[in-house]
Amino acid sequence: LTGVDSLAVAIGTAHGLYSKTPKIDFQRLAEIREVVDVPLVLHGASDVPDEFVRRTIELGVTKVNVATELKIDFAGAVKAWFAE
Numbered sequence: 001l002t003g004v005d006s007l008a009v010a011i012g013t014a015h016g017l018y019s020k021t022p023k024i025d026f027q028r029l030a031e032i033r034e035v036v037d038v039p040l041v042l043h044g045a046s047d048v049p050d051e052f053v054r055r056t057i058e059l060g061v062t063k064v065n066v067a068t069e070l071k072i073d074f075a076g077a078v079k080a081w082f083a084e
Contacts, residue, residue: 006039006063007032011056013044016068024052026059033060041065046072 009032011025033040039062045053046068053064 004038006041007036008041008043009061011042013042013048015044015046017047022048022052024048024056026055029056029059029061039063044068046070 009029011029011032012023014022029040040060041063042048042053042056042061043065045056045064046066057064
């Protein structure tokens with residue numbers, strides 16, 4: 001209908017780090033997968049347990065965004081480089 005290339009689903013993740021383990025709505029993800037025919041995206045996957053990410057992939061997620069993890073690692077590498 002809209003011609004989108006992918007769909008970022010709202011299933012319990014958020015950008016940034018979590019103070020406790022996020023509650024992922026796997027059932028909602030499965031239901032969305034049944035009614036859409038575009039690649040699904042998981043936003044805010046930094047700090048989500050690996051087994052949760054694997055499960056979302058099994059349920060149809062094709063793109064996982066982990067920008068916060070990448071930024072933390074990058075900042076650490078830059079700090080280490082300047083410390084040398």
